[in-house]
Amino acid sequence: MKTAVRTTNLWKIYPQEPDPVEAVRDISIKIETGDFVAMAGPSGSGKTTMLNMIGGLTRPSQGQISIGDQEITEMTDKDLAQLRLEHIGFVFQSYNLLPVLTALENAEFTLLLSGIPKDERRKRVLELFNKIGLSGLEDRKPGKLSGGQQQRVAVARAVVANPALILADEPTANLDSKASADLLDVMERLNQDHGTTFLFSTHDPRVMERSRRLITLVDGQIESDKRQNHLSVSS
Amino acid sequence: MAHDRLWWRVAWRNLWRNRLRTLITASGLAFGYLGAVLMVGVSDGMLVELIENGTRLMLGEVQVHSEDYLPERNMHRTIGGYEGTDLEIFLNQINSQEDVTAAAPRAYGGGLLSSGEETQAALLMGIDPDREPHVTTLLSRVVHGRPLVTGANEILLGSEMVEQLGTALGDEIVVVAPSSDGSMGNDLFTLVGTFDTGIPAIDQNYGLLALSDLQFLMAMDPARIHEVAITVGNAQDSPRIAETLREFLSDTELPVQVSSWTDLRPELAEMVSLMNAFHFIVVIIIFGMAAFGVANTMLIGTFERRREFAVVRALGTAPIGIGQTVVYEGIVLGMISLVAGSLITWPILVWLHNSPIDLTQVSSGFSVGGAQWRPVLRVEYSIESPIVAGLGLFLTSILAAVYPAWKATRVLPADALADR
Structure with a gap:
């Protein structure tokens, strides 16, 4: 199986006074293409820092990161932006939709950046909205959507360009149980239908349960890394 | 092209997120435009009066x-x-x-x-x-x-x-x-x-x-x-x-x-050159002041939207794209201000041209190089000064957006997303 993400002896040290903070300490992991992986751990364990480094949003202090067959640690900001546009989708804890754009415009954002023609963009977004239960909400601004709906728009935005890898930072943290379950259904379905690799950071047991691989971090290091039985999408 | 349309759309809508702030900033620029055009108009009026009195009277x-x-x-x-x-x-x-x-x-x-x-x-x-x-x-x-x-x-x-x-x-x-x-x-x-x-x-x-x-x-x-x-x-x-x-x-x-x-009348010609240079300096001062005001407002707007910049960076926007949208905001703001400025400037200009303010109560006038200036605030206008002032305003709003745009491109996505 191909490797979607590989980190080698990854360190992230924040230069703080009086002592530097070692957020990530010597982590080496390999994530296979099409996997559904949760990275768990308490606050401050380094989950978000790991996601940010893998997504090229912050640079490691030491070590290497490869996305697919591309080594990204030496890439320029512009090349990293292009890599994210073509290969990586992001889902954030607090949705982070652009408030001035409608649900549809938010979802088609990456397609627009990729220069996909309008008709094609609309077709793909509307199909996706239909699949994830957002039909009829296309013209609403984020402020007029519930938290669950906003997070589904965020997922639509992340997956609409068919990236190979989705990085989701605590995607269910602000959602109730029902919305969380619905969102996980959506993401599992996309994972199964498109073979998209998902890597979550979470401390939500429901997400941990439904991941196929659970990596637990403590104090910036891997405490455990285990495969688990995967529950199918709820009906 | 689709990119560009997106950034223009985002710029336009961003400006209206805080209507009051945008209106105050646009008003500042519009009144700067009024000030510049009026100042040049009054000054031109004085010059025309001096030249006319210096030439039409006898010369x-x-x-x-x-x-x-x-x-x-x-x-x-x-x-x-x-x-x-x-x-x-x-x-x-x-x-x-x-x-x-x-x-x-x-x-x-x-x-x-x-x-x-x-x-x-x-x-x-x-x-x-x-x-x-x-x-x-x-x-x-x-x-x-x-x-x-x-x-x-x-x-x-x-x-x-x-x-x-x-x-x-x-x-x-x-x-x-x-x-x-x-x-x-x-x-x-x-x-x-x-x-x-x-x-x-x-x-x-x-x-x-x-x-x-x-x-x-x-x-x-x-x-x-x-x-x-x-x-x-x-x-x-x-x-x-x-x-x-x-x-x-x-x-x-x-x-x-x-x-x-x-x-x-070389002394009168010198006076005209001097006043033209003075125009230029005053217009630069007016728009310079406006530029700092606009830059300050846009900088505040940029800081407020650090998280959004981080998100669009995370979605694959190159840093230059972030800067682009901030500069577009400056351009859109400039256009709004120019329209508003023109709407308030022209009626005042025409009114003052037709009804000059009589200052004989406070001044008895003066003469330069054999040319007399009556203490009447005469305003002259041509198509030239509003266009130059309009370009000045436009340039001001773009230049004022450059520093905030540069700051926006420097936002570190991970830090901004973590509100650091």
């Missing part, structure tokens, strides 16, 4: 003399020499020039005026009473009596000269002047009017006579004149028009000198 905007007449003003150096020139043909040639509005011939002499026991030295100016009003406003400054009639031995004197001579309308004035044949000419003239230009040098020293009367007094042939005063469409174009006329008259083989008012 004319262009003058033609015999090439050796200036600066001594020797009475024998008439246009065409001792023979003179066919005045009608010469004036027609000048009037045939595209930019020339009117031309009037003149002769000058120095003399003594006596009335009763009083005698005063005077500059005698011979004018054509029919042509002169088309070139200068001198005859419109007659405050008592009436203008001259040719061939009737009449004289107009400045109000202060009248006081010095202790004379009154209808009195006879003895005029003695050196003649071109070496003798002394003298004759009786009737005071038919007094003029008041507000310029002491003129009101104290000048006596106006009909051209032919002065020529007769000074034993000069009617074909001999010292000067042709010319008025043109736009006084500021005078140097160019003088140059064109110089080239044209060089073909007539008359040895003449053509001077624009900028040559004849």
